[in-house]
Amino acid sequence: MKHEVFPADAERGGASALVASAELGIDEFRQIAAIMQAEARIHLVETKITLVHSRLARRLRERGLTRFKDYVALVNEDEEERRAMVVALTTNHTHFFREAHHFDHFRGQVLPVLQGRARVGQPVRIWSAGCSSGEEVYSIAMCLAGDAQASANWLKTSDVKLLATDISPPVVDAVRRATYSAATVEPIPQTYRAKWLRPNGDNFVIADELRALVTARVLNLFASWPMRQKYDAIFCRNVMIYFDDRAKAELEERLVDMLAPGGHLYIGHSERLIGAAATRMEAVGQTIYRKSGGGQ
Ligand SMILES: C[S@@+](CC[C@H](N)C(=O)[O-])C[C@H]1O[C@@H](n2cnc3c(N)ncnc32)[C@H](O)[C@@H]1O
Known part of the structure; x- marks a missing residue:
């Protein structure tokens, strides 16, 4: 051929x-x-x-x-x-605020709970697993910060960390650079753009305050994971479509294990939980799952 x-x-x-x-x-x-x-x-x-x-x-x-x-x-x-x-x-297609309903849910249902936890001194941990060039993790960061200094101030006094991982080193470098073209930042709502983007030549850089929340690492999702803490939310979207059913089921189990009780898992629009992990999660929205426990 x-x-x-x-x-x-x-x-x-x-x-x-x-x-x-x-x-x-x-x-x-x-x-x-x-x-x-x-x-x-x-x-x-x-x-x-x-x-x-x-x-x-x-x-x-x-x-x-x-x-x-x-x-x-x-x-x-x-x-x-x-x-x-x-x-x-690897296919690295992504964009800011992809699958907007996930961010609406995160802002409306999850953020108030996380802020409550942070107020009493508990850590907040979020993982973008298969993060590609960072549009996903910075969309999450903007949701956490809101569109004004007043709405972002809680982050300064809280222990909030976002982890972004991918198997591909060039995209992990892109997360660290946090620099995007004018066309790439187009899907970001205008009020977030005004607050969190800094012009840099023809491009835009994510503000330091948000970048400081994010740690980017190369990680194969099928290798061992060095993280010890549990996550309040995991975004693993449009990643599992590349795996066969056995690998998907294996990964789902490990992702659910990594969630704190009451933690949320967001998966891609064409994905669904297929393995035993599904029995440990409650569907709370379109491709959004909540782990039982946690009192939310
Ligand atoms: C299509 S992108 C999805 C990006 C983002 N999550 C989104 O939904 O917009 C899929 C990403 O998964 C990563 N990936 C594929 N296999 C992986 C693996 N075994 N471990 C870690 N990342 C992987 C790819 O490098 C790619 O950046």
């Missing part, structure tokens, strides 16, 4: 044209899929062969290779290239 994904390169000729027309045979695709399963539990079905070809063509070019067979051999022996392949094959 041939995939001509860079016709412009092909017209120009040279090495990149060779890569563009390199064949990704089903055997190599299956080996790549097996590596993705082992490394990240990402489940690549055979209909993704064109996508995999187009995303890896650049890796071949950068490594001076013209055959997928040689690339698979390289990935098998070179850990760094294996990590680069995982990065290339």
